[in-house]
Amino acid sequence: MSETRLDVLAIGDAVVDVIAIADDRFLAEEKLVKGSMQVLDAEGATRLYAHMKQARETSGGSAANTMAGVAALGARAGFVGQVARDQLGDIFAHDIRALGVEFVTPPKPDGLPTGRCLILVTPDAQRTMNTFRGAAHELCAQALDPEQIRGAAMLYLEAYLWRSEGPRSAMKQAMAIAREAGRRIAFTLSDIACIVPHRADFMALIEAGEIDLLFANEAEISALADEPDRETAIAAIQDKVPLLVVTCGSEGATAIERGRRVSVPIARIGSGVVDTTGAGDLFAAGFLVGQVRGRSLEESLHIGSIAAAEVISHFGARPESNLVALVEEHVGGAGGPAS
Amino acid sequence: MSETRLDVLAIGDAVVDVIAIADDRFLAEEKLVKGSMQVLDAEGATRLYAHMKQARETSGGSAANTMAGVAALGARAGFVGQVARDQLGDIFAHDIRALGVEFVTPPKPDGLPTGRCLILVTPDAQRTMNTFRGAAHELCAQALDPEQIRGAAMLYLEAYLWRSEGPRSAMKQAMAIAREAGRRIAFTLSDIACIVPHRADFMALIEAGEIDLLFANEAEISALADEPDRETAIAAIQDKVPLLVVTCGSEGATAIERGRRVSVPIARIGSGVVDTTGAGDLFAAGFLVGQVRGRSLEESLHIGSIAAAEVISHFGARPESNLVALVEEHVGGAGGPAS
Numbered sequence: 001m002s003e004t005r006l007d008v009l010a011i012g013d014a015v016v017d018v019i020a021i022a023d024d025r026f027l028a029e030e031k032l033v034k035g036s037m038q039v040l041d042a043e044g045a046t047r048l049y050a051h052m053k054q055a056r057e058t059s060g061g062s063a064a065n066t067m068a069g070v071a072a073l074g075a076r077a078g079f080v081g082q083v084a085r086d087q088l089g090d091i092f093a094h095d096i097r098a099l100g101v102e103f104v105t106p107p108k109p110d111g112l113p114t115g116r117c118l119i120l121v122t123p124d125a126q127r128t129m130n131t132f133r134g135a136a137h138e139l140c141a142q143a144l145d146p147e148q149i150r151g152a153a154m155l156y157l158e159a160y161l162w163r164s165e166g167p168r169s170a171m172k173q174a175m176a177i178a179r180e181a182g183r184r185i186a187f188t189l190s191d192i193a194c195i196v197p198h199r200a201d202f203m204a205l206i207e208a209g210e211i212d213l214l215f216a217n218e219a220e221i222s223a224l225a226d227e228p229d230r231e232t233a234i235a236a237i238q239d240k241v242p243l244l245v246v247t248c249g250s251e252g253a254t255a256i257e258r259g260r261r262v263s264v265p266i267a268r269i270g271s272g273v274v275d276t277t278g279a280g281d282l283f284a285a286g287f288l289v290g291q292v293r294g295r296s297l298e299e300s301l302h303i304g305s306i307a308a309a310e311v312i313s314h315f316g317a318r319p320e321s322n323l324v325a326l327v328e329e330h331v332g333g334a335g336g337p338a339s
Numbered sequence: 340m341s342e343t344r345l346d347v348l349a350i351g352d353a354v355v356d357v358i359a360i361a362d363d364r365f366l367a368e369e370k371l372v373k374g375s376m377q378v379l380d381a382e383g384a385t386r387l388y389a390h391m392k393q394a395r396e397t398s399g400g401s402a403a404n405t406m407a408g409v410a411a412l413g414a415r416a417g418f419v420g421q422v423a424r425d426q427l428g429d430i431f432a433h434d435i436r437a438l439g440v441e442f443v444t445p446p447k448p449d450g451l452p453t454g455r456c457l458i459l460v461t462p463d464a465q466r467t468m469n470t471f472r473g474a475a476h477e478l479c480a481q482a483l484d485p486e487q488i489r490g491a492a493m494l495y496l497e498a499y500l501w502r503s504e505g506p507r508s509a510m511k512q513a514m515a516i517a518r519e520a521g522r523r524i525a526f527t528l529s530d531i532a533c534i535v536p537h538r539a540d541f542m543a544l545i546e547a548g549e550i551d552l553l554f555a556n557e558a559e560i561s562a563l564a565d566e567p568d569r570e571t572a573i574a575a576i577q578d579k580v581p582l583l584v585v586t587c588g589s590e591g592a593t594a595i596e597r598g599r600r601v602s603v604p605i606a607r608i609g610s611g612v613v614d615t616t617g618a619g620d621l622f623a624a625g626f627l628v629g630q631v632r633g634r635s636l637e638e639s640l641h642i643g644s645i646a647a648a649e650v651i652s653h654f655g656a657r658p659e660s661n662l663v664a665l666v667e668e669h670v671g672g673a674g675g676p677a678s
Contacts, residue, residue, distance in 0.1 A: 020437075054407075054434040054657065057396035068393075087426040087452070095393040098359075113426070318393065 002150075002181070006102065007075040007292040009152035011171055012063025013136040013160050014081030014105075015115035016088045017277070019315060020055040022120035027128060034122060037129040037191045039163075045132035048118055057088075058316045059095035060117055061136070062190060063158040065278050065317045069285025069307050071100040072323040075292055078102035078148060080174075082139035082167075088114035089135070099318070105143050108135050119277055125312065127277040137164040141173045149174050150181040153292055154213075156284075159190035162198055175210060186213035188284060189220035196223060206240045213243045213291070215284050221246050243291075245301075247283055253305060255287075255297050262297045267305040269326065270313035278317025283308040286327075302331045341489075341520075345441065346414040346631040348491035350510055351402025352475040352499050353420030353444075354454035355427045356616070358654060359394040361459035366467060373461060376468040376530045378502075384471035387457055396427075397655045398434035399456055400475070401529060402497040404617050404656045408624025408646050410439045411662040414631055417441035417487060419513075421478035421506075427453035428474070438657070444482050447474050458616055464651065466616040476503035480512045488513050489520040492631055493552075495623075498529035501537055514549060525552035527623060528559035535562060545579045552582045552630070554623050560585050582630075584640075586622055592643060594626075594636050601636045606644040608665065609652035617656025621646040625666075641670045 027034055030048060040048065059068075061081060070077040079096055083089030085107040092114060096103045115134035119127050139161065149155060155178040161167040178185055187205070189195055195202065202224060205211055214237070218230045221244075225233035230248070238244050238256040247253045252265040286307035290300025310321050366373055369387060379387065398407075400420060409416040418435055422428030424446040431453060435442045454473035458466050478500065488494060494517040500506040517524055526544070528534055534541065541563060544550055553576070557569045560583075564572035569587070577583050577595040586592045591604040625646035629639025649660050 049433060052433075052437065054398065054437045055430075056655065057430065059393065091394075091396065094388060094391075098391060098393045316395065 004153040005076070005151035006078045006148070006153070008067065008070050008154045008156050008288050009078040009080065009149060010063040010067045010156040010158070011080045011139075011161065011167075011174055012158045013061040013115060013131070013133065014064060014083045014092050015061045015117045015131065015133070015136055016092055017058050017060030017117050017119050017317060018049065018052075018055045019058065019119045019121060019275070019277070020052040022053065022122060022128075024122060026051075027120065027122065032120065032128050032130070034128050035126050037131065037193060040118070040130050040132045042132060045116070045118060045130070048130055052118060052120070056315070057091070058318065059092045060317050062160055062188070062281050063156060064096060065281035066156065066285045066288070067101045068096065068099050068318040069282045069311075069323065070289055072319045073285060073289040073303070073307065073327065074324045075289045078152060080105050080139070080144065080148075082135045082137075082143060083107050083114045084112060084135040085109045086113050088116060102148070104145060104148070105139075108138055111135060111138050121275045121277070121315065125273040125276050127275060129277075133164070137161070137167055139167040139170055141170040144170055144174055146177050149177045150183070152178070152183060154184045154186055154288060156186045156188070156288065158188050159194035159198070159202070162201070163194055179210070184212040185210060186215065186288065187211045188215040189224060192219045192223045195220055199224060199226065206237070211241055213245070214241045215245050217247045217280060218249065245287055247280055253283060253301055255301055257297055260297070262301060264298070264301040264305050267309035267330065269306070269309040273312050275315045276312050278311040279308045281317060282311040282319065299331055303327050306330050343492040344415070344490035345417045345487070345492070347406065347409050347493045347495050347627050348417040348419065348487060349402040349406045349495040349497070350419045350478075350500065350506075350513055351497040352400040352454060352470070352472065353403060353422045353431050354400045354456045354470065354472070354475055355431055356397050356399030356456050356458050356656060357388065357391075357394045358397065358458045358460060358614070358616070359391040361392065361461060363461060365390075366459065366461065371459065371467050371469070373467050374465050376470065376532060379457070379469050379471045381471060384455070384457060384469070387469055391457060391459070395654070396430070397657065398431045399656050401499055401527070401620050402495060403435060404620035405495065405624045405627070406440045407435065407438050407657040408621045408650075408662065409628055411658045412624060412628040412642070412646065412666065413663045414628045417491060419444050419478070419483065419487075421474045421482060422446050422453045423451065423474040424448045425452050427455060441487070443484060443487070444478075447477055450474060450477050460614045460616070460654065464612040464615050466614060468616075472503070476500070476506055478506040478509055480509040483509055483513055485516050488516045489522070491517070491522060493523045493525055493627060495525045495527070495627065497527050498533040498537070498541070501540070502533055518549070523551040524549060525554065525627065526550045527554040528563060531558045531562045534559055538563060538565070545576070550580055552584070553580045554584050556586045556619060557588065584626055586619055592622060592640055594640055596636055599636070601640060603637070603640040603644050606648035606669065608645070608648040612651050614654045615651050617650040618647045620656060621650040621658065638670055642666050645669050
């Protein structure tokens with residue numbers, strides 16, 4: 001295999017998060033299910049935004065948050081995602097580049113505005129997400145840079161983007177390029193709402209050996225396996241992928257690699273849980289960095305849990321503390337060189 | 340006097356704050372003076388933003404923050420300021436309305452984009468502000484609603500806006516309308532950079548009895564009086580305005596009303612000082628609410644110090660806690676009815 005220029009390259013939703021505090025009554029009035037993710041059209045987004053309290057804006061997007069974490073952990077990250085040529089697009093591009101993530105996808109000069117995710121955080125730190133996808137789902141294969149994909153040790157894809165035809169075909173093309181270059185492919189199932197309509201697609205990719213590393217939470221692995229019981233679901237999938245990682249909320253996380261299963265409890269950092277937005281994204285970041293650094297399964301899980309613990313200790317879905325120092329303190333060792 | 344519809348109506352900069360953490364070395368490299376406010380052109384703003392770390396965006400503007408505080412303290416607030424018809428303009432309008440502040444200034448469909456303030460917060464909690472004023476300084480007298488001005492017990496103006504001809508002439512017209520309706524006029528000197536070029540203007544307004552309530556910090560009162568010593572400066576101004584309020588950083592604040600002088604120490608809320616952005620704005624909010632509620636000078640100062648203490652305990656220049664409850668706890672009494 002040729003040398004790599006990036007450790008992980010992600011393709012995902014390029015959105016700006018609009019975060020406001022809300023109470024349970026507000027969720028009920030807006031007919032929102034706590035902890036869920038729903039997709040809004042422009043009209044629905046305008047209506048919900050008008051009802052929301054004063055908000056703060058930060059760049060977001062699941063896979064983009066993961067790349068922010070990968071960069072904050074000292075690894076080489078890249079991101080592919082579509083923004084429009086507008087103010088929120090400028091903010092997204094600024095922030096991801098300011099974190100040291102390579103981002104070269106050109107903004108679209110016409111079409112929908114940059115996507116945003118209206119996030120309601122309740123006092124119990126749960127987040128309820130309402131996404132207006134905008135330009136993010138106008139991503140197409142022409143926006144890909146094949147050399148960038150060939151130069152990344154790992155390609156990381158999110159199921160959120162699978163729901164639209166243009167991005168889906170771009171991701172399929174990226175997988176083919178990565179596969180031909182001998183790179184690893186990681187995939188996150190993102191949200192139960194992404195899985196149900198595409199279950200057959202995802203199972204076909206898995207059965208064909210297209211996915212080397214699969215990330216899921218409990219609900220997602222159950223939806224994928226069509227088995228309500230988590231352990232039955234894990235048992236149904238674990239032999240079909242080289243490496244399966246399942247996050248189990250407050251129980252911690254589990255990884256299964258060729259029959260060997262390792263679990264870690266959740267970690268706690270700082271004064272408490274403020275906002276769980278980004279927990280799964282940052283867990284994936286830590287795990288991926290462990291993997292590209294040649295760390296063990298245990299260590300990779302542990303780094304994931306540290307990165308997740310940091311992001312839930314404050315508002316917003318991207319790290320605000322020195323993750324390298326946190327990992328050195330809690331996991332130890334600088335790890336091997338990046339692959 | 341006829342009945343009022345608002346307690347305080349402010350005219351000020353409508354800008355979105357872009358807040359990032361920076362260290363002293365960054366300030367030195369960018370040739371920025373810590374704690375200062377400077378005005379940037381579009382090119383300078385683009386250059387500085389490109390160098391800044393990942394940021395978070397929240398609605399800002401000095402007088403707008405003060406109105407956010409007035410509303411959070413349970414009084415009736417209105418704001419007049421110019422945004423463009425763009426995403427940051429939508430964010431500004433959403434946030435101020437979400438706080439319950441009346442905001443009816445129409446967005447400008449052409450011209451400069453919505454203004455923004457690039458704020459660098461150093462680990463010592465000091466903020467260094469770099470403002471691209473954009474549409475905010477395209478405010479003109481046509482944007483005023485004379486009925487809104489007549490219906491507000493207090494008109495509150497900021498010196499930041501005095502530096503551009505269009506907003507200056509709008510503020511002069513608003514003062515004339517308020518005066519004719521028998522309303523009080525409050526003015527904040529905003530920043531030393533606003534005072535030096537307009538000292539003669541401000542002194543003429545004061546000498547003519549156009550300002551009922553003048554807010555300044557130590558540096559500003561010294562610049563206005565052209566006296567380096569704070570006490571000499573206060574002595575030179577205090578008899579020219581019915582009510583003078585001077586904030587003295589960590590020393591607290593002082594008010595002088597017709598020869599009677601009252602001082603309060605600073606208040607502390609929460610775990611510490613995170614970001615001093617908005618301290619003066621929220622102090623003014625608390626003091627104004629005390630005044631429109633018929634509270635004493637001591638109580639008005641105390642409410643100001645509580646509101647300032649809350650806003651410096653977190654990032655961002657607008658309150659995030661229940662200010663009404665904080666005031667009841669620390670100052671006591673629900674106060675008289677709004678005037």
